[in-house]
Amino acid sequence: MDPEQDHRDVPAAVGQRTRLPLVWFVPIIAALLAGWIALRALITHGPTITIAFKDAAGITAEKTKVRYKSVDVGDVKSVTIDPDHRNIQVSVEIAGFARPFLVSDTRFWIVRPRLGGNGVSGLETLVSGAYIDMDVGRSKTTKREFVGLENPPGITGDVPGKEFVLSTPDLGSLSTGAPVYFHHIQVGQISALALDDDGRGITLKVFIYTPYDRFVTQDSRFWHASGVDMSVDSSGIRLLTESITTILLGGVAFEAPTTSNLSAPAAPETRFELAANRDLAMKPPDRVIEPYVLYFDESLRGLTVGSQVDFLGITVGDVTALHAEYDHVKDRFIFPVFINIYPERIRSRDPKAGAYPGHSSHPLVAHMIDRGYRAQLRSANLLTGQLYIAVDNFPRAAKVKPHPELEPMPLPTVRGNLDELQKTIASVANKIDHLPLEKIGRDVDNVLLSFNNTLSSTTTDAPLTNDVHATLTSVGRAADSLRVFTDYLDQHPEALLRGKAKEDK
Amino acid sequence: MNENFVTARARGLMLCDVCGFLMQFKSKRPENIHCPRCGQAVYPRKPASLQRTAALVLAAAILYFPANMLPIMRTSTLTYVDNNTILSGIIELWSGNSWPLAIFVFFVSILVPLLKLAALSLLIISTHYQWRWRLQERTRLYRFLEFIGRWSMLDVFVVGLLVALVKLRGLATVTAGPGVPLFASVVILTMYASQAFDPRLMWDHQASSTPDPIRGS
Numbered sequence: 219m220d221p222e223q224d225h226r227d228v229p230a231a232v233g234q235r236t237r238l239p240l241v242w243f244v245p246i247i248a249a250l251l252a253g254w255i256a257l258r259a260l261i262t263h264g265p266t267i268t269i270a271f272k273d274a275a276g277i278t279a280e281k282t283k284v285r286y287k288s289v290d291v292g293d294v295k296s297v298t299i300d301p302d303h304r305n306i307q308v309s310v311e312i313a314g315f316a317r318p319f320l321v322s323d324t325r326f327w328i329v330r331p332r333l334g335g336n337g338v339s340g341l342e343t344l345v346s347g348a349y350i351d352m353d354v355g356r357s358k359t360t361k362r363e364f365v366g367l368e369n370p371p372g373i374t375g376d377v378p379g380k381e382f383v384l385s386t387p388d389l390g391s392l393s394t395g396a397p398v399y400f401h402h403i404q405v406g407q408i409s410a411l412a413l414d415d416d417g418r419g420i421t422l423k424v425f426i427y428t429p430y431d432r433f434v435t436q437d438s439r440f441w442h443a444s445g446v447d448m449s450v451d452s453s454g455i456r457l458l459t460e461s462i463t464t465i466l467l468g469g470v471a472f473e474a475p476t477t478s479n480l481s482a483p484a485a486p487e488t489r490f491e492l493a494a495n496r497d498l499a500m501k502p503p504d505r506v507i508e509p510y511v512l513y514f515d516e517s518l519r520g521l522t523v524g525s526q527v528d529f530l531g532i533t534v535g536d537v538t539a540l541h542a543e544y545d546h547v548k549d550r551f552i553f554p555v556f557i558n559i560y561p562e563r564i565r566s567r568d569p570k571a572g573a574y575p576g577h578s579s580h581p582l583v584a585h586m587i588d589r590g591y592r593a594q595l596r597s598a599n600l601l602t603g604q605l606y607i608a609v610d611n612f613p614r615a616a617k618v619k620p621h622p623e624l625e626p627m628p629l630p631t632v633r634g635n636l637d638e639l640q641k642t643i644a645s646v647a648n649k650i651d652h653l654p655l656e657k658i659g660r661d662v663d664n665v666l667l668s669f670n671n672t673l674s675s676t677t678t679d680a681p682l683t684n685d686v687h688a689t690l691t692s693v694g695r696a697a698d699s700l701r702v703f704t705d706y707l708d709q710h711p712e713a714l715l716r717g718k719a720k721e722d723k
Numbered sequence: 724m725n726e727n728f729v730t731a732r733a734r735g736l737m738l739c740d741v742c743g744f745l746m747q748f749k750s751k752r753p754e755n756i757h758c759p760r761c762g763q764a765v766y767p768r769k770p771a772s773l774q775r776t777a778a779l780v781l782a783a784a785i786l787y788f789p790a791n792m793l794p795i796m797r798t799s800t801l802t803y804v805d806n807n808t809i810l811s812g813i814i815e816l817w818s819g820n821s822w823p824l825a826i827f828v829f830f831v832s833i834l835v836p837l838l839k840l841a842a843l844s845l846l847i848i849s850t851h852y853q854w855r856w857r858l859q860e861r862t863r864l865y866r867f868l869e870f871i872g873r874w875s876m877l878d879v880f881v882v883g884l885l886v887a888l889v890k891l892r893g894l895a896t897v898t899a900g901p902g903v904p905l906f907a908s909v910v911i912l913t914m915y916a917s918q919a920f921d922p923r924l925m926w927d928h929q930a931s932s933t934p935d936p937i938r939g940s
Binding site for chain 1: 785
């Protein structure tokens with residue numbers, strides 16, 4: 219039998235099971251793989267930002283990196299110049315994981331070798347080329363266009379610590395990065411400085427590192443520690459400086475007064491005054507200033523702006539201005555003197571009132587005027603003729619109605635004792651002037667002549683001479699007995715109390 | 724074409740690929756049969772040839788994009804790190820005035836895989852729809868694909884060589900990027916695809932006027 223024909227009548231198996239052949243898993247796996255790669259690329263592919271710089275030295279497109287804590291977070295894609303030719307726009311592609319870093323207070327700067335007062339930085343970029351460093355801010359608002367810093371910031375956002383504000387009229391030799399000292403230990407640095415809007419002062423920001431920031435209390439005093447402070451006194455020459463660095467760079471020191479009882483750490487951004495030196499800083503702060511005016515009708519020669527106002531020996535204020543006014547009605551000159559009084563320097567004994575009651579001291583001053591307190595010009599130095607203003611009690615002074623409602627409030631004055639002194643001296647001089655000195659001289663001459671005659675008229679055998687002899691003899695005897703007495707007393711001092719001892723004993 | 728050509732399959736015969744044993748097949752859909760002499764699985768035509776080829780071509784086409792977009796070589800020197808894709812490497816060669824090499828690498832690494840994918844797709848579609856168009860040229864194309872396929876691996880070899888050679892510790896290193904395995908898989912997938920394709924299928928329709936025991940026409 220032909221095997222070909224054998225099974226012609228047997229029906230073949232019907233069709234084939236339609237199933238997905240195994241081979242189709244290959245493209246499925248490929249698709250999954252490609253999808254995963256694409257997804258990962260989408261995630262890791264971050265946003266593109268632009269950073270404006272004044273100068274792009276060392277920045278190369280496609281080569282320069284952006285780093286955060288020395289980790290690459292982005293690549294410079296292009297470097298272009300602004301249409302107005304002012305800035306360089308550096309376009310940077312940031313990695314996806316760094317997306318949260320791009321907030322409004324994030325800062326960028328170019329790291330290149332720098333030589334500064336506090337050392338050399340960025341030396342590694344000599345070999346590796348410049349890169350852009352960044353400091354991540356704390357803001358929540360995202361940002362895509364940044365302005366790069368020209369200089370690296372002294373303090374990066376991840377350094378723990380607190381920032382405080384200092385205001386000073388004089389910057390001295392301070393600069394950004396200058397050290398801040400606490401007991402001669404560097405605990406921070408100046409992070410920023412700017413001129414005030416009104417141009418009258420300078421606002422500094424100082425950054426104090428943790429854990430030193432807790433030493434900045436509400437009562438801390440800051441002062442310039444720049445340069446050298448030399449003083450000569452009875453113990454010799456004193457040379458004060460914080461460190462060699464401050465001589466070159468300037469610096470700030472702070473400390474709380476030993477008497478301070480406000481030991482709570484100050485809140486960040488607390489404002490302090492920056493004093494010129496330690497002594498000024500340690501003075502009690504004059505937070506309250508009350509202006510007064512004094513009208514004198516005598517010469518102000520010797521009184522200057524800055525002269526002290528003295529209240530029973532305590533300096534309570536100083537002179538701020540001197541003027542001269544002509545009074546047409548009374549046809550005389552009046553000299554108004556403007557003074558500042560610092561009422562905090564006089565403390566209340568009432569413990570509830572605190573250091574300063576918080577309200578104007580005008581009612582108290584009015585009361586004191588009623589009791590006879592007056593201002594007076596006094597001489598601080600007779601040789602140089604310097605004057606100061608004394609506030610003292612003059613019970614017999616004429617009554618004056620106080621005017622606490624005026625601003626500045628006038629304080630009544632009495633004529634200075636300097637005037638009286640001058641008058642006394644003048645009258646003494648006048649009297650001396652009127653003494654009949656020539657006549658006195660002649661009289662003395664006559665007296666001496668007659669005395670001489672008297673002496674020459676006496677002779678040796680005159681009765682007066684005998685009397686003198688007798689008198690001298692008795693005086694000699696008296697002296698002898700006195701000697702015996704003192705000799706005995708020397709040997710028996712108890713005789714003064716017990717009487718003379720008996721001889722037979 | 725000469726219509727008198729007779730194929731082995733039309734005669735119900737087939738050849739063992741390994742030992743050359745000539746045998747008959749009886750069923751219309753011969754599956755799971757083997758050579759009685761050497762035991763090799765035998766079939767008159769490669770089973771599911773078109774499907775396999777299509778699947779592998781599709782997979783290769785999918786992987787072709789990431790393979791070209793991801794870096795294949797990472798050059799790190801002291802000063803910078805450079806990631807090179809195949810294309811950026813070619814551009815670098817070109818701008819470095821090595822344009823003959825650039826052209827060669829472009830041809831071998833970009834154009835050849837692309838051509839292979841396109842040609843295989845053409846073969847699959849034309850065979851599936853039983854076109855009788857330019858059968859000889861299509862066969863020549865298939866032979867060309869088989870020949871050229873191995874050259875596509877050149878890039879992978881170059882990277883492998885560089886990684887092994889450039890190991891100046893600290894100064895410069897070259898490491899293979901994620902594009903290399905992808906590129907290698909594209910090349911391998913296309914090679915398997917061209918292998919899975921059975922060129923005899925193209926000719927079967929040309930000879931379909933003669934009685935076909937399988938199709939029973």
